[in-house]
Amino acid sequence: MKFIINTKKKDNLDWNLVGDNISKAFMTGRCEVIKYGKHFWIADGAQNNKSSKALIRTIKELRFDINKIIWIYGGSDGHSSFETIRAIKKYSPKIILTKSRLPKAKSPSSIVKELKNLNLDIIELTSNTSEAFKLAKSLVNTKDCIVAFGSLYIAAEFVELLKNIKPEKYTYE
Structure with missing residues (x-):
């Protein structure tokens, strides 16, 4: 492996x-694509x-039918769920809202309040990613x-x- 730091001048990359x-x-x-x-x-x-617009571009490049996607969304405090999801609204998305284990994760009910003016098809609110995972598997064609x-x-x-990776524990708050 090559070293990134120039050995003659350690402060120059x-x-x-x-x-x-x-x-x-x-x-x-x-944008990790996984066959399951x-x-x-x-x-x-x-x-x-x-970043949502970039995700949409990538989905189109990969030739997935964007109108048949089941979307699972969970956000964190400090980020606008409205702005993140606004980019996918025109595709009439079917959305499952969920919550990460992260202590600063937004609750699905607060995300719903944030999204109320978008008039979205929110399939269900789940309390964790495992529930959202099971629900999505049962709905997908x-x-x-x-x-x-x-x-x-x-x-x-x-x-x-x-x-099937052992879940990481988030120990900070």
Whole structure:
């Protein structure tokens, strides 16, 4: 492995090496597509309008039928659920609202209040990602896709469920 720091001048970075290495990095929950049974799941940390639009572009590039997606959303304090979900409104989304284990996660009922002016088809409110996961599996048709988004915590918790990874404990508040 090449070192990023130039050994002659320790305070100068070799930006070519930085770029080369970053391009090789994989981040869990950044538009991560996972085949689970007969379905595809996408876990993404989109937590604002701009990142939701980027997620939509990627979904279209991957050729999923955006009108048949089951959306699972959970947000965190400090981020606007209204702005994040506004980007998908025009697709008449079917949405399950949920909550991460993260202490600063928004409750689904407070997300509903935030979204009231969007007039969305909210399928159900669930108290955790496991419940949302089970519900989405029961609703999805064979060729449909399920997208879990709203924070990296939501994305990571779905990756844990899909890949049978022991859940991470969030010990900070």
